[in-house]
Amino acid sequence: MGNTLVIAEVHNGALRKATLTAVTFAKKAAANEGGAIFGLVVGSGVGAVADDFRRFGLAKVFVADNAAYQHALATTYAAVVAEVVKENGVTLVTATATAFGKDLLPRVAAKLDAGMVSDISDVVDGSTFVRPLFAGNALARVKVSSTIKVVSVRGTAFDAAKPAGNAADVVAITSAPADAVGTTFVRFDETKSARPELTEAQTIVSFGRGLKGPENIPIVEKLCDALGAGLGATRAVVDAGWVPNDFQIGQTGKVVAPTLYFAVGLSGAIQHVAGMKDSKVIVAINKDAEAPIFKVSDYGLVGDLFKVVPELVEAIIKAKAS
Amino acid sequence: MKILVAVKRVPDTTVKLKLKPDGTGVVTDGVNFEVNPFDVIAVEEALRLKEKAGGGEVIVATIGSKDATQQLRHGLAMGADRGILVVNDDDNAIDADVVARTLKAVVAKEQPTLVLVGKQSPDGESNQVPQMLAEHLGWPQATFASKVVVAADKASAEVTREADGGLETLSVRLPAVISADLRLNEPRYASLPGIMKAKAKKIDEFTFESLGVAKAPKVTAVGFFAPPERKAGAVVASVEELVNKLKNEAKVLG
Numbered sequence: 005m006g007n008t009l010v011i012a013e014v015h016n017g018a019l020r021k022a023t024l025t026a027v028t029f030a031k032k033a034a035a036n037e038g039g040a041i042f043g044l045v046v047g048s049g050v051g052a053v054a055d056d057f058r059r060f061g062l063a064k065v066f067v068a069d070n071a072a073y074q075h076a077l078a079t080t081y082a083a084v085v086a087e088v089v090k091e092n093g094v095t096l097v098t099a100t101a102t103a104f105g106k107d108l109l110p111r112v113a114a115k116l117d118a119g120m121v122s123d124i125s126d127v128v129d130g131s132t133f134v135r136p137l138f139a140g141n142a143l144a145r146v147k148v149s150s151t152i153k154v155v156s157v158r159g160t161a162f163d164a165a166k167p168a169g170n171a172a173d174v175v176a177i178t179s180a181p182a183d184a185v186g187t188t189f190v191r192f193d194e195t196k197s198a199r200p201e202l203t204e205a206q207t208i209v210s211f212g213r214g215l216k217g218p219e220n221i222p223i224v225e226k227l228c229d230a231l232g233a234g235l236g237a238t239r240a241v242v243d244a245g246w247v248p249n250d251f252q253i254g255q256t257g258k259v260v261a262p263t264l265y266f267a268v269g270l271s272g273a274i275q276h277v278a279g280m281k282d283s284k285v286i287v288a289i290n291k292d293a294e295a296p297i298f299k300v301s302d303y304g305l306v307g308d309l310f311k312v313v314p315e316l317v318e319a320i321i322k323a324k325a326s
Numbered sequence: 327m328k329i330l331v332a333v334k335r336v337p338d339t340t341v342k343l344k345l346k347p348d349g350t351g352v353v354t355d356g357v358n359f360e361v362n363p364f365d366v367i368a369v370e371e372a373l374r375l376k377e378k379a380g381g382g383e384v385i386v387a388t389i390g391s392k393d394a395t396q397q398l399r400h401g402l403a404m405g406a407d408r409g410i411l412v413v414n415d416d417d418n419a420i421d422a423d424v425v426a427r428t429l430k431a432v433v434a435k436e437q438p439t440l441v442l443v444g445k446q447s448p449d450g451e452s453n454q455v456p457q458m459l460a461e462h463l464g465w466p467q468a469t470f471a472s473k474v475v476v477a478a479d480k481a482s483a484e485v486t487r488e489a490d491g492g493l494e495t496l497s498v499r500l501p502a503v504i505s506a507d508l509r510l511n512e513p514r515y516a517s518l519p520g521i522m523k524a525k526a527k528k529i530d531e532f533t534f535e536s537l538g539v540a541k542a543p544k545v546t547a548v549g550f551f552a553p554p555e556r557k558a559g560a561v562v563a564s565v566e567e568l569v570n571k572l573k574n575e576a577k578v579l580g
C-alpha cells in the first residue's frame with residue numbers, strides 16, 4: 005500500500021481533538037498494509053497547530069499556511085489535499101467525520117477520482133472497511149476498488165491517538181493558494197457554551213420534548229452542573245428552536261459515546277438512538293414505561309421528570325460529597 | 327429561476343429495518359417507501375425560491391427503480407413542474423460517485439441555476455453525493471444549509487450552514503450545489519388538487535447509457551451484519567436506588 009494522509013481540523017487556532025481518532029484509524033490501517041502516515045494542516049497562522057500535530061507519531065506533517073486558507077472552504081482545501089496526495093504517493097486519505105470532514109472529503113474523493121467510505125467504525129483490510137448504516141440497524145463491510153481511497157472516521161469508534169515517537173518533520177506547502185471557486189466566507193455565529201463539547205464530554209445529559217418548553221431547560225442544566233456534563237438534545241427540540249442545532253444528537257446530528265448518558269424526557273426514536281447507543285452507561289427517565297429508550301438503557305426510571313430530576317440533582321450532589 | 331432537485335426513494339424512516347438472514351441487505355418487503363425527508367425539504371426550498379423569483383421551473387430528478395416514479399410524483403404534487411427518472415434496478419450496483427456523475431449529466435442537459443439536494447440519505451447515510459456533484463461540475467458547494475437567500479440578480483446566494491460549534495454563512499456564486507439540513511424550512515404537504523395535477527405532469531425517463539454515464543462503482547458493500555445489541559437493563563424504583571447503582575454498581579459517579 006502507499007502512504008496515508010490524515011487531514012487535521014483546526015478550531016480556534018488549535019488542533020481539534022477529534023482529529024486524533026483519525027490518526028488512530030490511520031495507524032490501524034497502516035499496521036496491516038504498510039506505508040507511512042503523513043499529517044496535513046491547512047489554515048492561516050497554523051504553525052502552532054502543526055507543531056502540536058507532529059507529536060502524534062506521524063512521518064511528516066505538511067503545512068499549507070496562507071491567509072487564503074483562514075476559513076475552511078471545501079473548494080480550496082480539497083485542492084490542497086489533492087496536491088499533497090498526488091505528490092507524496094498517498095493512497096489512503098482520511099479525516100474524522102465531523103461537519104468539517106463530511107463537507108470536505110467527498111469533494112476530495114471526486115477530485116482524485118477515488119471511492120469514498122463514510123463514517124467507518126472498523127478496518128478489515130487495506131480496501132475494506134466497516135460502517136454503520138440504516139440508523140445503526142446494520143453494519144456493512146464496504147470494499148473500495150479505486151487506487152486512492154478516501155475514508156471518514158466515526159470518532160466514537162477509535163480512541164484518540166497519544167503523543168508517540170520523535171516529532172515529525174514539518175514540510176511547508178508553498179504553491180499559490182487554490183481557487184475558491186466562487187465561494188467566500190461571510191461570518192461565523194458561534195454557539196457559546198461553558199459546558200463540555202458533546203463529542204468530548206465524559207457525561208451527557210440529553211433531553212427531549214418531555215421538557216415541555218425552553219423555559220424548563222434550567223431543570224436539566226442543574227443536572228449538568230451536578231455532573232459536569234455536556235447538554236444534548238433531540239431533533240424535535242432543536243427544530244422547535246429551544247436550543248441551537250449544535251446540540252442535536254443522533255443519526256443526522258452528533259454521534260457521541262460518553263461514559264454516562266442521561267436521556268431525559270425523550271422517546272428514543274431510532275434516529276436518536278443511532279447517535280448515542282455506544283455510550284457506556286445509559287440512564288433513561290421517562291414517564292411512559294413503554295418508551296423505546298428503555299430498551300437500550302442500563303438503568304430506567306419511570307416517572308415525571310419534573311419531580312424526578314430535581315430529586316436526582318440533590319441525591320447526586322450528596323453522593324458525590326460522601 | 328430554474329432549479330433542479332435530486333430526490334431519493336428510501337424506506338420509511340420510522341421503521342426499524344431488519345437484516346436479511348443471508349447478510350445481503352435489509353428486509354424491505356412490506357416496508358413503505360417515501361422521499362428522503364431531507365429531499366422533501368430541498369423540494370420545498372426550491373418551490374419557495376421559485377415563488378420569490380416570480381417564476382421559473384422546478385425539476386425533480388431521481389436515480390432509481392421504476393417504483394421511484396411515486397417519489398417523483400410526490401415532488402410534483404408538492405408543486406414541482408416536471409420529473410426525470412434515470413432507471414436503475416440495483417442500488418447495490420451503484421455508489422455515490424455514479425449518482426453524482428449521473429446528476430452531472432442531467433445538469434448538463436437542463437442547465438439549472440441551482441441544484442438543491444438533501445444533506446444525507448437516511449438509509450445509506452453516505453453524505454457524499456452533493457459534494458461530489460459540486461466538484462464534478464466545478465461549482466461551489468454549500469452543505470448542511472439552514473437558510474438560503476438568493477441575491478436579486480441571481481448571480482449569488484448567501485447560505486447559512488449548520489457547522490460544528492455554530493452557524494457559518496458563506497456566499498456562493500451561482501450556479502451552485504446546496505444541500506438541505508433539517509432546519510431549512512418546514513415542508514408543505516401535498517394537497518389533493520396538487521396530487522391530481524401531478525398526474526398530468528411530465529416525467530422523462532433516461533438510462534445510464536442514454537446519458538453516457540459509466541455504471542462503474544468504486545465502492546461496493548460486500549456484506550451486511552448485525553451490530554452488537556444493547557440489552558435493556560434494570561428498571562429502578564426510586565432516585566435513591568438509581569444513584570446507589572450508578573455509584574456502586576456502574577461506578578460512574580466519582
Ligand SMILES: Cc1cc2nc3c(=O)[nH]c(=O)nc-3n(C[C@H](O)[C@H](O)[C@H](O)COP(=O)(O)OP(=O)(O)OC[C@H]3O[C@@H](n4cnc5c(N)ncnc54)[C@H](O)[C@@H]3O)c2cc1C
Nearest residue numbers: 212213214238239240254255256257269270271276291309
Ligand atoms: C431524516 C430524519 C433524521 C432525524 N435525525 C434525528 C437526530 O439526529 N436526532 C434525533 O434526536 N432525532 C432525529 N430525528 C427525529 C426522530 O425521529 C424523533 O422525532 C425525535 O428524536 C423525537 O424527539 P423527542 O424524543 O424529544 O420527542 P418525542 O418522541 O415526542 O418524545 C417525548 C418523550 O417525553 C416523554 N415525556 C413527556 N412528558 C414527560 C414528563 N413529564 N416526564 C418524563 N417524560 C416525559 C414522553 O413519554 C415521550 O417519550 C430524525 C428524523 C428524521 C425523519
Ligand SMILES: Nc1ncnc2c1ncn2[C@@H]1O[C@H](COP(=O)(O)O)[C@@H](O)[C@H]1O
Nearest residue numbers: 332388389443444446447452453454455
Ligand atoms: N439515487 C439517487 N437519486 C437522486 N438523488 C440522490 C440519490 N442518492 C442520493 N441523492 C441525493 O444526494 C443527497 C445525499 O445523499 P447521500 O450522499 O446518499 O447521503 C440525497 O439527499 C439526494 O438529494
